[in-house]
Amino acid sequence: MKNLLKFGAILLGAAFILSSCGSNERSSTTGWKYNDTEWGGFEKLDYEGQATGPNLVLIEGGTFSMGITEQDVTYDWNNVPRRVTVSSFYMDETEVANIHYREYLYWINRVFGESYPEVYQGALPDTLVWREELAYNEPFVETYFRHPSYDNYPVVGVSWVQANEFCKWRTDRVNEMILIEKGILNQNTEQKDEDNFNTDSYLVGQYQGDVRKNLKDLQTGGERPVRFEDGILLPDYRLPTEAEWEYAALALQGNQTSEKDERISDRRFFPWDGNTIRYQKRDKYQGYILANFKRGGGDYMGMAGRLNDDAHITAPVSSFMPNDFGLYNMGGNVNEWVLDLYRPMTSSTLSDVEGHDLNSFRGGQFEQLELDEDGRPVEKDSLGRLRYRYVTDEEAASRDNYKTGQVYNYLDGDKQSEVYYDYGKHTLISDKARVYKGGSWADRLFWLSPGARRFLDEDKSSRTIGFRCAMTRTGSPSGNENEGGHNFQIKRKRSRSSY
Numbered sequence: 001m002k003n004l005l006k007f008g009a010i011l012l013g014a015a016f017i018l019s020s021c022g023s024n025e026r027s028s029t030t031g032w033k034y035n036d037t038e039w040g041g042f043e044k045l046d047y048e049g050q051a052t053g054p055n056l057v058l059i060e061g062g063t064f065s066m067g068i069t070e071q072d073v074t075y076d077w078n079n080v081p082r083r084v085t086v087s088s089f090y091m092d093e094t095e096v097a098n099i100h101y102r103e104y105l106y107w108i109n110r111v112f113g114e115s116y117p118e119v120y121q122g123a124l125p126d127t128l129v130w131r132e133e134l135a136y137n138e139p140f141v142e143t144y145f146r147h148p149s150y151d152n153y154p155v156v157g158v159s160w161v162q163a164n165e166f167c168k169w170r171t172d173r174v175n176e177m178i179l180i181e182k183g184i185l186n187q188n189t190e191q192k193d194e195d196n197f198n199t200d201s202y203l204v205g206q207y208q209g210d211v212r213k214n215l216k217d218l219q220t221g222g223e224r225p226v227r228f229e230d231g232i233l234l235p236d237y238r239l240p241t242e243a244e245w246e247y248a249a250l251a252l253q254g255n256q257t258s259e260k261d262e263r264i265s266d267r268r269f270f271p272w273d274g275n276t277i278r279y280q281k282r283d284k285y286q287g288y289i290l291a292n293f294k295r296g297g298g299d300y301m302g303m304a305g306r307l308n309d310d311a312h313i314t315a316p317v318s319s320f321m322p323n324d325f326g327l328y329n330m331g332g333n334v335n336e337w338v339l340d341l342y343r344p345m346t347s348s349t350l351s352d353v354e355g356h357d358l359n360s361f362r363g364g365q366f367e368q369l370e371l372d373e374d375g376r377p378v379e380k381d382s383l384g385r386l387r388y389r390y391v392t393d394e395e396a397a398s399r400d401n402y403k404t405g406q407v408y409n410y411l412d413g414d415k416q417s418e419v420y421y422d423y424g425k426h427t428l429i430s431d432k433a434r435v436y437k438g439g440s441w442a443d444r445l446f447w448l449s450p451g452a453r454r455f456l457d458e459d460k461s462s463r464t465i466g467f468r469c470a471m472t473r474t475g476s477p478s479g480n481e482n483e484g485g486h487n488f489q490i491k492r493k494r495s496r497s498s499y
Helices: 007-013 098-112 118-125 138-143 160-181 199-203 243-250 344-352
Strands: 058-059 062-066 082-086 090-092 333-342 368-369 388-390 433-437 454-458 471-472
Touching: 058 243, 062 243, 082 243, 082 344, 090 243, 098 160, 118 160, 160 199, 243 333, 243 433
Parallel strands: none
Antiparallel strands: 058 090, 062 082, 090 471, 333 433, 368 388, 433 454
């Protein structure tokens, strides 16, 4: 959590240096000089690599056996093991906490509350998820989200749709802070309605903000705003895909036999080694519970005087030992939303389809920016966001790499698969069904296995479901030290970036 308080240092990893005018560096293709106004001003950056955003940890990608590793006691057969590869990405080291979500609500109310109160109302978590017919949980309804005692506990009662909106907001706030710390924009807490910083709108020139000092424009000799090509602004925060989440939870690098080869035992039942829920190494922590879960009927935390997980409901987001990627609570505490649409036969389908074993994901509905007749983005909407529309099947039909705009049911619910999900008649699976994983404080141990998966409609919420954010990694998969490329992989001591 300390990372969130030190935004300024984010610029260390994202810093770029423009060579001064009159640089002697030339294009190896044309011989023309880079970064020289007299030679046209084409810029080539001495780029140090993508910065690690607040609270994120770099997850070095790789191959693993995705799917159930425990006995399939539910007999769902909805996650058959298959080998896939996940590209490197970033993941929040903790779940999003109540204090983080309240910060989000505060900003929304300050910016949109007067003109668009429905935006604030639509973002509120459902605190009534704590109610139950035969239990006295009314105190949680009143206190869990807003009382400072629960500031660092995971937010719950948030739907998949709401979690995605939080990710969009977080992207813009982090990128706005980068520009403020860089001295490009002045801090502005008077933003209202559509006049607020949005990353996409800023990059296409539909938002300027309170400019302090823009970058030097080597083409004109004047100034210009930051461009996407400058590498200063970070990619979007988003929910992790199911493959990313499962890979990060297993953290198989902890099973690596040697730093000099690829021999990794990729068999883990849980986000830690072994088949027990207790810490096994012979030190002062031996025997400690490794996660927050329900041990048995009526046993949520053990007996007074020796509480096993010290949590009757959720626990603080940085509780228990992190896994080998440095991620907390990838098993237990709360289930977590992932980006994917739920289909039970996805694992069987993708194992037979060439090309879908890299960054596997189901739920795509392809979008494209709305453009005017001159090819420019149309005017942003009333909330300050650019307008996007879905790609139609007619537009996709001319493509070679995909043939439909919405691929929810691709090979699992379409004509080719001969499977049809008739929601409400013989199934609860619909186009709103989204995957959640990880197990919670109210679940038995089976659900803490990273391969276990369940679903809930994207507009519904639960007291046992929270979320954490992810971000795409650009450039070298092994980190900024290898940004220039290499032939021999030299393993280094791993360390997490701090702020």
